[in-house]
Amino acid sequence: MSTPRRANRGPAAAADNRAALLAAARTTFAEHGLDAPLSLVARTAGVGQGSLYRHFPNREAIIVAVFEENIGQLEDLVANHESTLDELLDQIYTQLTGAVGLFEFLQPADSSDPRLSAVITRMHALLATELADDTHRGSIRADVTAGDIFLAVGMLGALLNKTPEAERARVAQRSWALLLRALRH
Incomplete structure (x- = not known):
């Protein structure tokens, strides 16, 4: 229809x-x-x-625009000085599971599009901001970096892209729980 x-x-x-x-x-x-x-x-x-x-003159333009919208939501969350890294990670997880296919596009190593590079830089900055403040870091270990979290989110995105839709919610929840366990004290 x-x-x-x-x-x-x-x-x-x-x-x-x-x-x-x-x-x-x-x-x-x-x-x-x-x-x-x-x-x-x-x-x-x-x-x-x-x-x-x-x-949107091409596919990349609309993909970048969706990411920019997502990053804007995350930036709004972090702008609230009472936000925590746990809240930021929850929002990233929600965005990831709501748009699994998009995250395969978010690969920093092969980003030739400066707009996409800017989105990646903004994501790293958000994570680094929350990690730099012990009151915002919450339960995340002191040795965890923004790059570590970005890698973990990318790994989950890659896994979910290959998971049949009928199993995706279960796999996402289980995988996210395992990743958080690895990142926490």
């Missing part, structure tokens, strides 16, 4: 269309992987492909 197209409101609809495209991309990539047709993203958002390409 396809999503009905919304009435064309011209330039006034730009912000709504962009938000709908980001939500649709997150859902589509989570369900079908990063190779899902962009036409499916547009249909899911209820907009035409022209609207998609006006906002």
Whole structure:
């Protein structure tokens, strides 16, 4: 069943269309992987492909935009001076399990896109900020680095990308519990 197209409101609809495209991309990539047709993203958002390409000229642009939105949510959390690393990790886990396919794109070693590199840098900075403050670090061991956490999240993302959807929630919960156990005192 396809999503009905919304009435064309011209330039006034730009912000709504962009938000709908980001939500649709997150859902589509989570369900079908990063190779899902962009036409499916547009249909899911209820907009035409022209609207998609006006906002996002290519696949990488929409993937980076989804990551930027995710990082913005994490930055908002960390901006609350009472937040803890445990809360940040919980939010990262929620984002990861909600958009498994996207995390295969987040590989720092082969990032030639400067926008993606900026997202990775922002993620490292968030983790480093929480790790640097003992009151925010919580139960995470003193020798754990932002790079360690980034690696653990990447490993979980890679595992979940290869896990059948029917088993994904169970595998995600079990794997996350094991990773947290390894990171904690």
